[in-house]
Amino acid sequence: MKVFACGDVVPGCGRTFSAADEDGILTQVAAHAAADHGLADVPPALVEQVRSRILAG
Ligand SMILES: [Zn+2]
Structure with missing residues:
Protein backbone atom coordinates (compact mmCIF):
# COMPACT_ATOMS: atom_id res chain seq x y z
CA MET A 1 0.00 0.00 0.00
CA LYS A 2 1.14 3.50 -0.87
CA VAL A 3 0.02 6.72 0.77
CA PHE A 4 0.32 10.37 -0.19
CA ALA A 5 -0.67 13.60 1.52
CA CYS A 6 -1.54 16.40 -0.91
CA GLY A 7 -0.41 18.90 1.73
CA ASP A 8 3.18 17.76 1.14
CA VAL A 9 2.96 19.39 -2.29
CA VAL A 10 0.11 21.90 -1.87
CA PRO A 11 0.44 23.64 1.51
CA GLY A 12 -2.84 23.79 3.37
CA CYS A 13 -4.52 20.92 1.53
CA GLY A 14 -5.64 18.22 3.97
CA ARG A 15 -6.49 15.54 1.41
CA THR A 16 -4.74 12.19 1.68
CA PHE A 17 -4.72 9.22 -0.69
CA SER A 18 -3.97 5.54 -0.48
CA SER A 52 8.98 11.71 -4.53
CA ARG A 53 6.58 12.08 -1.59
CA ILE A 54 4.61 8.86 -1.94
CA LEU A 55 5.26 6.72 1.12
CA ALA A 56 4.87 3.05 1.79
CA GLY A 57 1.84 2.67 4.03
ZN1 LIG B 1 -4.95 18.90 -2.66
Whole structure:
Protein backbone atom coordinates (compact mmCIF):
# COMPACT_ATOMS: atom_id res chain seq x y z
CA MET A 1 0.00 0.00 0.00
CA LYS A 2 1.14 3.50 -0.87
CA VAL A 3 0.02 6.72 0.77
CA PHE A 4 0.32 10.37 -0.19
CA ALA A 5 -0.67 13.60 1.52
CA CYS A 6 -1.54 16.40 -0.91
CA GLY A 7 -0.41 18.90 1.73
CA ASP A 8 3.18 17.76 1.14
CA VAL A 9 2.96 19.39 -2.29
CA VAL A 10 0.11 21.90 -1.87
CA PRO A 11 0.44 23.64 1.51
CA GLY A 12 -2.84 23.79 3.37
CA CYS A 13 -4.52 20.92 1.53
CA GLY A 14 -5.64 18.22 3.97
CA ARG A 15 -6.49 15.54 1.41
CA THR A 16 -4.74 12.19 1.68
CA PHE A 17 -4.72 9.22 -0.69
CA SER A 18 -3.97 5.54 -0.48
CA ALA A 19 -3.68 2.96 -3.25
CA ALA A 20 -2.01 -0.33 -4.04
CA ASP A 21 0.67 1.33 -6.16
CA GLU A 22 2.01 4.69 -7.32
CA ASP A 23 -0.13 4.74 -10.45
CA GLY A 24 -3.23 4.36 -8.29
CA ILE A 25 -2.15 7.35 -6.23
CA LEU A 26 -1.40 9.43 -9.30
CA THR A 27 -4.81 8.66 -10.83
CA GLN A 28 -6.55 9.88 -7.67
CA VAL A 29 -4.28 12.91 -7.38
CA ALA A 30 -4.99 13.91 -11.00
CA ALA A 31 -8.75 13.82 -10.35
CA HIS A 32 -8.32 15.74 -7.08
CA ALA A 33 -6.04 18.32 -8.69
CA ALA A 34 -8.62 18.97 -11.41
CA ALA A 35 -11.59 19.11 -9.05
CA ASP A 36 -10.08 20.97 -6.10
CA HIS A 37 -6.99 22.78 -7.39
CA GLY A 38 -8.15 23.78 -10.87
CA LEU A 39 -5.38 21.83 -12.60
CA ALA A 40 -6.89 20.23 -15.72
CA ASP A 41 -3.50 18.66 -16.40
CA VAL A 42 -0.90 17.80 -13.82
CA PRO A 43 2.46 19.11 -15.07
CA PRO A 44 5.31 16.57 -15.22
CA ALA A 45 7.25 18.51 -12.59
CA LEU A 46 4.33 18.16 -10.19
CA VAL A 47 4.03 14.45 -10.95
CA GLU A 48 7.69 14.10 -9.96
CA GLN A 49 7.04 16.01 -6.73
CA VAL A 50 4.13 13.72 -5.95
CA ARG A 51 6.13 10.59 -6.76
CA SER A 52 8.98 11.71 -4.53
CA ARG A 53 6.58 12.08 -1.59
CA ILE A 54 4.61 8.86 -1.94
CA LEU A 55 5.26 6.72 1.12
CA ALA A 56 4.87 3.05 1.79
CA GLY A 57 1.84 2.67 4.03
ZN1 LIG B 1 -4.95 18.90 -2.66
